[in-house]
Amino acid sequence: MLLSCQNLSVTHAGQKNLIFLDFKLEKGESLLVLGNSGSGKTTLLNLISGLLKPHTGSVILDGVDLNSLSSQEMDRLRGSEIGIVFQKPHLIAALSVKENLQIAKSFSRKEGQNIDSLLAVLGLESKANSSINTLSEGEAQRVSIARALVNSPKLILADEPTSSLDDENTSKVIQLLKSQAQNIGAGLIIVTHDQRVKAHISNFIEVKSA
Amino acid sequence: MNLIKLSWKYLTFRPLSTGLNVLLLALGLAIMTVLILIQDQFEKKVTTDAKGIDLVVGAKGSPLQLVLSSVYHVDFPTGNIPMEEAQKLAKNRLVKGVIPLALGDNFKGFRIVGTNYDYLNIYESTPKSGSLWEYPFDVVLGSEVALQTGLAVGDSFAGSHGISVGSHDHDQHDYKVVGILEQKGNVLDRLVLTSIESVWLTHEESETETDSLSSALPSESINHEKFHQKVAQTGFPISDQPREITSLLIQYRNPMAAIQLPRMINSRTTMQAASPSFEMARLFELLGVGVSLLQGLAIVLLGISGIGIFIALYNSLKERKYDLAILRAIGASRFQLLFLVFLEGIMLTLIGALIGILLGHLFLQILVSQNDSGVVAAFESWVFLKEELWLVLYALSVGLLASMIPAFSAYKTDISKQLTRG
Numbered sequence: 001m002l003l004s005c006q007n008l009s010v011t012h013a014g015q016k017n018l019i020f021l022d023f024k025l026e027k028g029e030s031l032l033v034l035g036n037s038g039s040g041k042t043t044l045l046n047l048i049s050g051l052l053k054p055h056t057g058s059v060i061l062d063g064v065d066l067n068s069l070s071s072q073e074m075d076r077l078r079g080s081e082i083g084i085v086f087q088k089p090h091l092i093a094a095l096s097v098k099e100n101l102q103i104a105k106s107f108s109r110k111e112g113q114n115i116d117s118l119l120a121v122l123g124l125e126s127k128a129n130s131s132i133n134t135l136s137e138g139e140a141q142r143v144s145i146a147r148a149l150v151n152s153p154k155l156i157l158a159d160e161p162t163s164s165l166d167d168e169n170t171s172k173v174i175q176l177l178k179s180q181a182q183n184i185g186a187g188l189i190i191v192t193h194d195q196r197v198k199a200h201i202s203n204f205i206e207v208k209s210a
Numbered sequence: 211m212n213l214i215k216l217s218w219k220y221l222t223f224r225p226l227s228t229g230l231n232v233l234l235l236a237l238g239l240a241i242m243t244v245l246i247l248i249q250d251q252f253e254k255k256v257t258t259d260a261k262g263i264d265l266v267v268g269a270k271g272s273p274l275q276l277v278l279s280s281v282y283h284v285d286f287p288t289g290n291i292p293m294e295e296a297q298k299l300a301k302n303r304l305v306k307g308v309i310p311l312a313l314g315d316n317f318k319g320f321r322i323v324g325t326n327y328d329y330l331n332i333y334e335s336t337p338k339s340g341s342l343w344e345y346p347f348d349v350v351l352g353s354e355v356a357l358q359t360g361l362a363v364g365d366s367f368a369g370s371h372g373i374s375v376g377s378h379d380h381d382q383h384d385y386k387v388v389g390i391l392e393q394k395g396n397v398l399d400r401l402v403l404t405s406i407e408s409v410w411l412t413h414e415e416s417e418t419e420t421d422s423l424s425s426a427l428p429s430e431s432i433n434h435e436k437f438h439q440k441v442a443q444t445g446f447p448i449s450d451q452p453r454e455i456t457s458l459l460i461q462y463r464n465p466m467a468a469i470q471l472p473r474m475i476n477s478r479t480t481m482q483a484a485s486p487s488f489e490m491a492r493l494f495e496l497l498g499v500g501v502s503l504l505q506g507l508a509i510v511l512l513g514i515s516g517i518g519i520f521i522a523l524y525n526s527l528k529e530r531k532y533d534l535a536i537l538r539a540i541g542a543s544r545f546q547l548l549f550l551v552f553l554e555g556i557m558l559t560l561i562g563a564l565i566g567i568l569l570g571h572l573f574l575q576i577l578v579s580q581n582d583s584g585v586v587a588a589f590e591s592w593v594f595l596k597e598e599l600w601l602v603l604y605a606l607s608v609g610l611l612a613s614m615i616p617a618f619s620a621y622k623t624d625i626s627k628q629l630t631r632g
Contacts, residue, residue: 046626051539072543079541086629090536094223095216102211107541147540159629 002027002187003155007057008047010040017055020044023205027154030178030188032197035207041191044207045159048189049082050074062154079107083148083186085177087160089140091132097143098128101150108151113184115150122146122176138169142176149180156181158190162197174200213546217553224526228558231518235562235608236569238511239601243570244577245504246597251589253494256282259397260486262332264468267291267299267475268457273484274493280311280457281486283321283397287313290454291481297446299458299475304467309459310446312409315369320355322369322385322402324409327443329459330391335398339363340389346411346437349385349404353393354588361387369402369412383412383437400588405441410453512608519558519612523551527616534620535628548621555613556606563605567598 003025010018018040025031035041046052048059050066059066061081069077091100101115119125122142127135135143141161148156158177162170174190174197181188190197198204221228260281268276269289278285293310300308309332312324323329327342340363342350351361361367366384385408391398441447446455460483462468468485475483527534534547542550575591 042629043626046629049539051629052626072545075538075541075543078539084539086536086539090532092530092533092536094219095211099211099219103216103537104540106211107537107546 001025002029002062003048003189004060005044005048005057006060008044008054008059009056010043010047010052011055012043018043020047020057020207021205025155025187025189027187028182028185030181030190030201030203032201032204033189033191033207034193034195034198034204035191036193039193039207041193041207042159045084045157045189045191048155049084049157050078075107076109079104080110080151081154083151083153083156085145085148085156085158085161087163089137089144091135091140091143091147093132096129096131097124097135100132100143101147104147104150110151112151113149118146118150121180137164141165141173145173145176145180149184152184152186154186156186156188158188158192160192160194161190162192162194167196170194170196171200213550213553214557217550217557220526220530220554221557224522227522227526231515231522231558232562232565234511234515234518235559235605236566238508238515239563239566239605240569240573241504241508241511242601243567243598244573245501245508246595246601247570247574247591247593248589249501250595250597251593255396255588256490258395260490261396262461263459263486264462265460265472266457266484266486267296267460267481268484270480270482273482274489276457276482276484277486277489279313280459281397283313283323283401287456288482290456291458293446293449293453293455295479295481296455296458299460299479299481300446302471302474304463304471305460306463307461308445310406310455311457311459312406313456314409315371315412317355317367317369317385317402318359320352320359320400320402322349322404322409324404324406324455326405326445329403330398332459332461333394333396333398335391335394335396337389338392340387342389342443343403343405343408344388344440346405346408346439346441347383347385348388348441349402349408350389350391351387352391352399352401352403354399355402356390363387363390395588397588406447406455407436407441410447410449411436512605515562516608516612519555519609520615522558523555523613523616524619527551527619531623531628534623535625538623538625539629544621544623547623548617551617551620552610552613555609555617559605559609559612560602563602566605567601 001024005020006022008020020040023031033041033044043052047054050069064077066074092103095103097119098115101118105112105115116125116128119128122145124139124142124146127139132140156177161173161177165173177188177190178200190201263281266277266280268280268287269291271288275285276288279287296310299305307328309325309328313321315322330342337350338353356362365387368384385404393399462471472483472485475481537547571591574589577586578589578591581587
């Protein structure tokens, strides 16, 4: 088993308590986490990636209980084993396309993927040295996917990756994430309110605010 | 790609802000570098040039002017003194040695100094080529004079009246270069040395020519016999008529002389005595005010650049809070973010420090190149001092201080909150 989340709950100061359903994910498997705005989808994603500590419960990734890790160990694990695709690409504008991938690689101790090959697979080979500001929205989204994949993580987390895309591009992005996750044998969790994604990933859970 | 490269990329991504901060810092440090270089070299020169000279005696006037003109050769002499009186003083029991000086002419701004071999001995200077003067109008050039005028042993030139450029030439009799001194890094490098007799004869000739023109006497009547008599190599020249010299450099016989001799000369003779060490200490005290002002200006500039760096880093952090959150999300630790911001501050100040120090040396080079024959002309602009390393450390501490708050702000970035906002 790749990931197991049990009895997860989190309390934000001055806000309601968020309690999440238990779920498990096998290697190479994809999971869709659906929920409306404010239901705690992104909070769940932050808990899984170790960016947030749960109030109760545990996240076990490939046999490692994230609660047992120190802050530095968690940073290292996240850099090597978890790839995150954000709702907006949020690339570092001071760096070129290739440098955005290189900086992600520098925080990992793994060999990871060859950057040029990865860019070629995603159709970005001609953009390797381009400035981030010259990219189209679709290209920037693909670069952010490449950044999540570059260290060949065990788990890929995508937060609302299709929220601003039309049907055609939604399909392309989801297929790309799925195929790339399968290529490297990683688990994939997509967190979204976009019901269109259900057409591509049948395995889903719903998050509802209590 | 590592954090150093990332910091560099962030700095070059906002070139105007980075450039302005580097410029401010560099200007502050350039002023400090120039001050350090000038102060160091000036103090060394003052000490070297006054080595072996305890007292200067000359015509009454400003004592500082007397010291500057007779020891450092940078100011106008206060006037002349009768040689007879100078000779009397030389016999005083408190005087160990005297060196007479006769000033009044220059060649292309380099002063022609009439003296004897003792003057060279106090600086332990010997000719690199040729020999010392033996006859009137023989001259020995300082190394800097030879270099800048291109004169060599055997060449001749006409001296100009006065001690600064632009006066009329003494073209009745040319000086002949018989030797060039080795470079010693002292005042002799910038002087044209000859016998006192040469200076007397030059002015005697000028006067005779004027007289002969006015009285319509033939110029052949001038007696040139003296030109072929050997000049005095030590002590005073022999003369059958009353003569004047410009000043007298004195070495004390014992410490008691320092107390008694100046007082005696100033109160009982028509001459004045000035101590180089006392006068230069007074000059440093006067210059100290200006130096302190410039140092203050440099510190203000450094302070402003420190605030500028702080504001630039703080603002840029506000702009890239999400970048920092992303960096954490892709595996950067809190310490790496802290280090990243500190690195930016350090790189900014290191570049500023290096440019500032180079600018400082360049400023001094320009200053030196615009002064052909003054004290400044002897300054070395590309000498690097240990104190300059302190400037770099000082700049780095400004950078560290300015980055402290932005760096801790980056350290404390709440990633999950930031990513949720994004």
